[in-house]
Amino acid sequence: MSDVLTRAATAAIRYRTGVPPQLRPPAAPRHFVGRGDELAAVRAGGVTVVSGPGGVGKTALALKWLQDRGSGDQLYVDLAVREPLGDLLRAFGLSDVEVDESVALFRSLTARRQFTLLLDNADSAEQVTPLLPASGTVLVTSRSKLNLPQAQEIHLEPLADDGRLEELLDLSYVELPERQARLYRLCAWQPDTFGVPVAAAIAGEPECDVEDALDDLVEKSLLTEVGDAFRFHELVRAHARTKR
Ligand SMILES: Nc1ncnc2c1ncn2[C@@H]1O[C@H](COP(=O)(O)OP(=O)(O)OP(=O)(O)O)[C@@H](O)[C@H]1O
Ligand SMILES: [Mg+2]
Known part of the structure; x- marks a missing residue:
């Protein structure tokens, strides 16, 4: 053989x-x-x-x-x-x-x-x-x-009702625990991919906690994992940037 x-x-x-x-x-x-x-x-x-x-x-x-x-x-x-x-x-x-x-x-x-x-x-x-x-x-x-x-x-054509995606992202957003919600808002200002150390520095939190929270955002389809880094889909980033 x-x-x-x-x-x-x-x-x-x-x-x-x-x-x-x-x-x-x-x-x-x-x-x-x-x-x-x-x-x-x-x-x-x-x-x-x-x-x-x-x-x-x-x-x-x-x-x-x-x-x-x-x-x-x-x-x-x-x-x-x-x-x-x-x-x-x-x-x-x-x-x-x-x-x-x-x-x-x-x-x-x-x-x-x-x-x-x-x-x-x-x-x-x-x-x-x-x-x-x-x-x-x-x-x-x-x-x-x-x-x-x-x-x-x-x-695929865009979903018929344009406001629908925003509504869906809102549904996911309001269910986020505070650490995840905060990272979602803060990291969305990164223009491109970012790693755990960058996110931890922005949030001023330990890398291990930030890594878990970012993994949870991936799990919830709010963030995409690219190798060792993360990035937002453009539409999701735009949504995250509207949050305070
Ligand atoms: N039918 C749907 N119901 C709920 N959420 C959706 C639906 N379609 C897309 N989304 C959400 O919209 C965002 C963009 O969708 P998705 O990542 O599937 O796009 P894509 O066409 O794969 O884009 P790309 O070409 O950049 O890979 C994601 O956050 C996704 O979860
Ligand atoms: Mg895709």
Whole structure:
């Protein structure tokens, strides 16, 4: 048996004990609204691309679909991070994989199991194609139409009622404990990504408390985690900046 297959088999055994924590999907927004037709249109057992402009709700829709579907084997990969395939393999305990062997290893690993894969923030069809497993369900989100062969495309338009998102964010905001609410307001003035030390300095609080509070904001879909740092979605940042 080739080295690639041996390594894939070893990783598959590890996988049987559960999806690695780094690859578990984040929670869907707590107060998800609408999108009934789009949720119904996502096909189990195929590839669906959810496209639409920034902030329209692609990731929220995909996460909601995963959540409604139940647990099962669900993997979440943010393609905006530097090395998504390398990260995926490392999460399965496969390190030092040569670039030309990584696609084969990933396919062999995923061929053994039906699972649901969410590829978030895709830029192009070329970026996605090597990550499509032989079977299972794949959801891809992208600001562009990707024209992937044999994939269905769902194009999202903004939610009909424009004030609705603000109302939803308000619902989440009023439920925040004080430390989280304060960080939400203060960190929104950071123009870009920020790490725990910056947030702790702004808030004048210990890094460990701030880290927990930021993780909770991510959990509540009010903040996005990007590697070791955090950032606000533009619409959420605008909302946070209205709070005093
Ligand atoms: N249907 C919905 N119900 C409740 N909240 C929603 C809904 N759609 C989007 N949101 C909220 O709106 C914000 C932006 O949505 P989301 O992050 O899904 O946008 P996106 O289309 O993935 O943007 P990007 O292209 O930047 O990745 C998030 O805070 C999300 O939780
Ligand atoms: Mg998104």
